[in-house]
Amino acid sequence: MDVFSVTVLGSSAALPTATRNLSGQLVKIANQYLLIDCGEGTQVQLRKNKISIQRINHVFISHLHGDHFYGLIGLLSTMHLLGRTKPIHIYAHEGLKKAIEVQLEVSYSKLSYELNFHFLKKETGVVIVENKHFCVKAIKLKHGIPCCGFLISEIQKPRNILKSAIDKYSIPIKDRAEIKMGADLQTHSGKSIKNEEITSDPPNFRSYAYCSDTAYSESIVDLISGVDLLYHEATFMDDKKDRAKETFHSTASQAAEIAGKAGVGSLLLGHFSARYKEMSLFLEEAMVVFDNVALAEDGKEYII
């Protein structure tokens, strides 16, 4: 099975610390590299983690607070300096295009490759990009400015027709494509055989949801229901619940509550406020509500 993983490049909110960079994640899926968010310092994190930046063809920026995108211009410049010619696709809110273009303009730069901007819409659940490798849908988050999470899924593989069924029913080749997609079999004698009797499940198709930045919002639960891994921001703990609400952020226990309601496989917490030093308390707080929790650590790869 192809690697499907998330490498956390930064897990600090707002300010970088000596041990935590600003938001950035590298998702490997079906041999594709996707970058989610790109705070200052992301390119160095990619380099330190030996991730080839030229393999990144898709960049998703959740929202335009600086800690999520100020590192993009530097990454794009480095790709250029290293001779990139492949186009890159950037999915973001509209203002980003202007910010990137002005910085290229004042620095007398013309990139050696094409930048393709795709503007995020407000509707939740819409497909942002889908190809033979992966599908990314928008998750509308609840933040002070327009903010979009990302639901990243493998493409569902067709079902496998059982060898024994092919022999037993002499299934004609012309019918097999539809059966693989879930159709029942109609025999010569006019009998209908249920699909599940003649096929086996394809490999599970896995999914990952990135939800940062966001206040506690149950409206995301349906969309992220059953994902294998949920990254949910936990800027604060419950001691700062009011502050979290004011600033449209979540606490560790709120993130865990969402994970529980959505029945996700596991929960990864991140986007921690620099004020906290004892990180194990985040874990304790979340685990009261939901069992399978981990804390994001810069440079660590989480297999999905």
Next chain:
Amino acid sequence: MDVFSVTVLGSSAALPTATRNLSGQLVKIANQYLLIDCGEGTQVQLRKNKISIQRINHVFISHLHGDHFYGLIGLLSTMHLLGRTKPIHIYAHEGLKKAIEVQLEVSYSKLSYELNFHFLKKETGVVIVENKHFCVKAIKLKHGIPCCGFLISEIQKPRNILKSAIDKYSIPIKDRAEIKMGADLQTHSGKSIKNEEITSDPPNFRSYAYCSDTAYSESIVDLISGVDLLYHEATFMDDKKDRAKETFHSTASQAAEIAGKAGVGSLLLGHFSARYKEMSLFLEEAMVVFDNVALAEDGKEYII
């Protein structure tokens, strides 16, 4: 004597490496903190080196290639998030204002303090800023785009009148200010006593020149003549002399030649191309031409 020093925050050209950040220097002079250049990652370097960012009131950006300024927006944002109210002065070419303002605009940010932009002019030797603490003059460099080095000097202190001279000539208080500034003494009897006989030198006033990025250019020699420390870029070694010329950069031996012609106290080389791994070769190449050379190391403070 007050500390006058340069802490190198980044010494890599164009691309950050795992051990070298992009251009940035913190100059301490007369209890003031000046920042020169601000490549991506500079704010983290300041933090790692325990330099209080709120003490920085003056930022000098040599030119608008991204590796010299893409970190500024993040630093300014962090100053804001940490509650700064003091204005900051930014000395740079005109395009920087637009780049900063657009990024603030698209990220819905309004800073809690004033940004004062001062645009650099093309003339060499002009005073950019002078106050009771320091003086900064422009050094016109030879680069692909407008580029300005910085000559940073302490303010010359007045001369000390010798106690013995005061007693011997009963120097009136009203005459002392002029004598401290270098005037000769006129005695009651009409005799003129030379200033150097009745005063001692004030503490040396020290100076530092930052010359990056630049091709080999003898036109800077007069202005930087006799500085205590010269930081001169050495993007390449002589093996890439043609490449250096093409890209308006210098080699280690060219930097040393400038240091020799200007009779500087010592030479600090930096802005190294990421292609070089064996850095001691830069030192060897430069020391053939000039004795007192050091290589910039990220995080190291060089006392002037």
